[in-house]
Amino acid sequence: MSCRERVLEALNLEEPDRVPCHLILIDANNVDKILEKPPMSDFDLLEQYKRENPDNWPEEINNLIESVETSIFSRCVEAAVEIGLDCMQVGIVPVEFIDDQSEGKNLMKDMFGRIWEARNNEGNFNPYYLYGTTNSIEKWEIVKDNLEGPVTKKYTNMAKKFYRRINKRHKDKIFVAVTNDLAGVFESASQGMGITYYSRMLHKDPNFIKEVHEVIARFTVDCYMSYMDAGAELFIESGDLAYKTGPMMSPKKFTEVLLPAYRIITEAVHERGGKIVLHTDGQVTPLLDFVVNCGFDGLQSLEPTAGVDLALVKKKVGDKICLMGNIDVANTLVYGTKEDVYNEVKYAIKTAGPGGGFIVSAANMHPGVNVPNLRWMVEATKKYGEYPLKI
Amino acid sequence: MDFERITELIIELEIDDISDAVKEALETDGKDPYDVLNALTKGMDEVGRRYESEEYYLTELVLAGETMKEAFKIIKPAMAASDKSKEKAKVIIATVRGDNHDIGKNLLGTLLLSSGFEVIDLGMDIEADIIVEKVKETGAKIVGLSSLLTMTVNQITAVHKALEAAGLRDKVKLIVGGAPLNMELAKNLGADDFADDAVEGVRHIQELAES
Numbered sequence: 001m002s003c004r005e006r007v008l009e010a011l012n013l014e015e016p017d018r019v020p021c022h023l024i025l026i027d028a029n030n031v032d033k034i035l036e037k038p039p040m041s042d043f044d045l046l047e048q049y050k051r052e053n054p055d056n057w058p059e060e061i062n063n064l065i066e067s068v069e070t071s072i073f074s075r076c077v078e079a080a081v082e083i084g085l086d087c088m089q090v091g092i093v094p095v096e097f098i099d100d101q102s103e104g105k106n107l108m109k110d111m112f113g114r115i116w117e118a119r120n121n122e123g124n125f126n127p128y129y130l131y132g133t134t135n136s137i138e139k140w141e142i143v144k145d146n147l148e149g150p151v152t153k154k155y156t157n158m159a160k161k162f163y164r165r166i167n168k169r170h171k172d173k174i175f176v177a178v179t180n181d182l183a184g185v186f187e188s189a190s191q192g193m194g195i196t197y198y199s200r201m202l203h204k205d206p207n208f209i210k211e212v213h214e215v216i217a218r219f220t221v222d223c224y225m226s227y228m229d230a231g232a233e234l235f236i237e238s239g240d241l242a243y244k245t246g247p248m249m250s251p252k253k254f255t256e257v258l259l260p261a262y263r264i265i266t267e268a269v270h271e272r273g274g275k276i277v278l279h280t281d282g283q284v285t286p287l288l289d290f291v292v293n294c295g296f297d298g299l300q301s302l303e304p305t306a307g308v309d310l311a312l313v314k315k316k317v318g319d320k321i322c323l324m325g326n327i328d329v330a331n332t333l334v335y336g337t338k339e340d341v342y343n344e345v346k347y348a349i350k351t352a353g354p355g356g357g358f359i360v361s362a363a364n365m366h367p368g369v370n371v372p373n374l375r376w377m378v379e380a381t382k383k384y385g386e387y388p389l390k391i
Numbered sequence: 392m393d394f395e396r397i398t399e400l401i402i403e404l405e406i407d408d409i410s411d412a413v414k415e416a417l418e419t420d421g422k423d424p425y426d427v428l429n430a431l432t433k434g435m436d437e438v439g440r441r442y443e444s445e446e447y448y449l450t451e452l453v454l455a456g457e458t459m460k461e462a463f464k465i466i467k468p469a470m471a472a473s474d475k476s477k478e479k480a481k482v483i484i485a486t487v488r489g490d491n492h493d494i495g496k497n498l499l500g501t502l503l504l505s506s507g508f509e510v511i512d513l514g515m516d517i518e519a520d521i522i523v524e525k526v527k528e529t530g531a532k533i534v535g536l537s538s539l540l541t542m543t544v545n546q547i548t549a550v551h552k553a554l555e556a557a558g559l560r561d562k563v564k565l566i567v568g569g570a571p572l573n574m575e576l577a578k579n580l581g582a583d584d585f586a587d588d589a590v591e592g593v594r595h596i597q598e599l600a601e602s
Contacts, residue, residue, distance in 0.1 A: 117491075130491055195494055196457055199450040203404050244570045245588050249450045281570075286445075305571060330541050330571035368542040 003086040004175040007234065007359065011275045011297050011322045015356035019349050019385030020086040021378050022324060022359050024179065024236065024279060024300065026079050027367040028072060028124030034079040034371060041123025042068065046097075046106065058097040066158050069093060072125070074166050081173045083371075084378040087359070089177040089236050092162050092223075094155055095127055109133075110183070111151045112192030112216070113143055121367050127182060132194035140212065143192065147219045155219075156226040164230040177234035178227045179279070184238030185216045185261050190248070202249065206257050213261035221268040228272050235269055235276040236300060237262070242282025244306050251290050259294050266295030277324060281364055282306045288317045298322035303363040305330045314352045323352050324359040333362055333373040341373050345380035350391045360385065394422075394430035397462075401434025402441075404451060406458040413465040424469035428507075431462050435505040439590045452589070453494065456501035463504060480600045481531035485513040485522055487546035492539035495568060498589035499535060506593055508600075519546065519553035526559055533599055535592065536582070538569040544580060551581025564599045568592055 001009070001017045009016035026034070028042075040048075045068070049057045073090040080088035095108040095116055106118040108127060113134030119126040134140050167176045189212045190198040202209045224235055241248055241258075262278075269276045277298035278291055283306040284299070291299050299317075302308045302325040310326045317323075326348045327333060332340050345360055352358040360381040362369070384391050397416060400409045413431075416422040438455040441447040447455075482503055486496050493515050500510045511529055513521060522534060534554075538544045547567050554560040566584040567577045577585035584599060586592035 128491065195450070195453055199453040200406060200457065202450050203454055243449060246445070247448055249448045250445075253448075253450075305573075331576075334541055366541055 002175075003173070004171075004233075007087045007175045007177075008275065010356060010359050011234070011277075013319065013322060013355075013357035015387040017387060019353050019381055019387075020359045021084070021381040021385075022087040022089075022177075022300075022361040023080060023085055023365060023374070024089060024181065024361070025365040026076050026083075026088075026374070027121060027126070027365060027369070028076070029122040029367045030369065030371050030374070031075050031079040032122065032124070034082050035075060037123075038075075042072075042125045043120050043123050046118075046125075058099045062096045065096065066092070066162060068125075070162050070165050073162075074169060077166055077170045077174060077176060081170060083375050084382070085174060087175045087177055087234070089179040089181070089234075090163070090166055091179040091181055091183075092155060092159055093127060093182050094151075095182075110188075110192075111143065111146055112183070112188040113139065114188070114191050126367065129182075129191055132190075132192045132197070134192045135194055135197040137208070140193075144212075144215050147215055152219055152222045156222050159223050159226040160230045163227045163232055167231050171231075175234065176232075177236055178224070178232045179236040179238055180220055180223065181236070181238040181279075183220075184240070184279075185213050185220060185265070186248075186258060187238060187240050188216050189213055202253070202257065206253070210257040210260065213258050214264060217261035217264040220265055224265065224269060224274075225272070228269075228274060233274050235274060237265060237276060237278050237296070239278050239280035240282070241280045241287060242284045242306070244282060246283050247287050251286055254287065254290050255293070259290065262294035262296070270295065277322070284308060285313065285316075288313065292317055292320045296321060298324055298359075300324040300361060301363045302326040304328045305363075310348060310351045314358075318352065318355070318357055322357045322359060324361045325363045326352070327360065327362045327377055329362050329364045329366060329369055333369045333377065335370075336373055338372075338376050341376040342380040342383070345377055346384045346391055349381070349384045349389065353385065353387075353389050356387075394426065394433075397427060397430040398434040398437070401431055401455060401458055401462070402437045404454045404458055406454060406461055409458050409462045410465055413462045417465065417469050424466050424473050427466055428470065428505075431459060431466070432505045432507070435459060435502060439502070439593075442590055449494070452498055456498050459501050459505050479507055479509040480533070481509045481511060481529050482533045482535060482596060483511045483513060483522060483525050483529065483531045484535040484537070485517040486515040486537045486539075487543050487550070488516060488518050489543040489546060490538055490540050491515045492537065492569075495539075495589055496535075496537040499537075499568070499592045502589055502593045503596065506597065508596070519549040522550050523553045523557045523559065526554065526563055527557070532562065533564045533566065533596055535596065536565065536567045538567065538572065540569075541571045544569070544571055544576070547577070547580040547582055564602075566592065566595055566599060 006016040108116040279300040
């Protein structure tokens with residue numbers, strides 16, 4: 001089977017030839033370890049632009065964002081091929097530099113009103129959320145007008161070119177999925193407003209929050225359709241609906257204010273024959289029915305350090321959605337020995353692999369993850385994941 | 392304005408009404424600020440109970456915290472002026488160096504305030520040395536640290552060692568929280584205690600303060 005066939009078979013809740021292996025990302029510092037470091041780092045480029053264009057460097061560098069992001073994600077996919085993954089995801093990160101160097105930080109903003117810091121990850125850009133600025137109805141109206149107008153056109157054009165270039169280069173070696181990581185519906189709304197204003201409006205006027213989610217969902221659909229025009233078939237909707245001990249809000253409230261938005265997205269993707277998976281960290285068990293009802297084909301993360309019990313999840317929804325994840329990034333993929341990694345992968349396959357509908361994947365990703373541990377994760381998947389399972 | 396109403400406003404997360412209600416209790420009805428504080432605390436206790444029984448979730452907890460902050464803006468000067476004003480146990484809270492997550496830390500701060508602690512919130516992305524300086528300056532006996540990132544948990548050790556180097560470690564209890572942590576890891580990193588969330592954190596800090 002090809003990587004594409006293997007992944008799609010698992011998403012169809014069937015047993016492929018082997019359990020597929022996926023990562024949501026390989027951080028650029030680790031990409032540099034897997035491949036050769038590029039001659040010029042992202043920060044070298046940024047500093048060069050600041051020197052050469054002291055008055056309009058943000059504009060100059062923002063014009064390059066698409067090619068910079070294409071290069072970053074293309075290298076990420078190349079590294080994924082090198083370590084033997086079946087699936088890697090890519091997606092435009094909709095941020096732009098702003099000329100505000102307060103406290104010496106390189107600040108960026110996005111169209112949802114979030115302010116980010118471009119942190120230096122061994123020379124590579126690492127966007128790090130700082131705070132939201134859409135903290136009034138008036139400010140939201142500006143964001144909304146923008147999302148329903150010029151921003152959509154800009155990003156749909158960008159998305160098409162971005163995916164076409166990357167997929168063309170790598171599609172024979174790996175299945176390239178699309179993500180809206182850092183721009184998912186829930187996180188863009190709650191972080192764009194800041195959790196305080198979001199919580200306040202959720203209590204005072206849930207319909208307002210519902211509308212915000214739906215506007216962002218329609219923007220997401222426009223982008224996803226452009227990716228599909230360029231050949232994309234699998235989407236990973238970035239969510240983060242839960243934290244360590246439970247969901248951010250009650251399943252009932254999620255159903256009221258977020259389910260309709262997610263339905264807009266899942267129905268649009270399904271209408272064109274695509275598949276869509278929700279990524280959310282945290283203790284997601286109380287939200288399993290919600291995830292199924294939203295129409296997602298799979299659920300990614302299943303974070304063990306948040307206490308997600310893979311056996312319980314498999315029992316509850318394993319016949320309805322594909323499960324992806326459960327390999328720990330807090331300890332096992334950072335400090336774990338080869339034996340630790342092998343044991344964790346073996347357990348995950350033994351628990352969620354029978355009958356198909358399971359993809360081995362790290363629960364999340366960060367620059368502290370160890371490259372040999374990623375390789376061991378892939379090796380262990382290939383060792384234990386062949387169907388019929390023998391473990 | 393009766394105390395039950397003030398308690399109710401906290402429980403029902405009525406952020407737009409709480410300031411007027413507290414003002415009315417203090418200025419019109421001449422209530423003792425400490426009795427008003429008790430009514431607020433009673434409300435927060437119920438919010439905590441609802442959170443633990445999964446009637447309330449994080450967004451309600453955040454809003455309850457904000458409602459409490461509005462009340463504190465009014466009640467704080469009255470408490471300071473009161474002849475009942477007494478020294479409260481001080482707790483320093485901070486998110487460690489390299490980490491800008493603050494939802495859990497802010498919640499802990501508000502819950503501690505309503506439980507009668509004096510909270511010194513240093514903010515996010517805080518160097519170990521700044522924490523040590525603040526311990527020296529305030530004499531706080533408890534430090535609460537938040538680290539949401541695997542990459543920054545080692546900063547807990549940095550704070551532990553910086554306190555040790557300053558000869559303060561045995562005078563201060565260090566409690567930590569955050570997604571990658573558990574009690575075992577927290578202790579290995581040099582902390583004395585760990586809490587899974589802000590509600591549990593207050594309970595642990597109360598125990599640490601009593602010990």
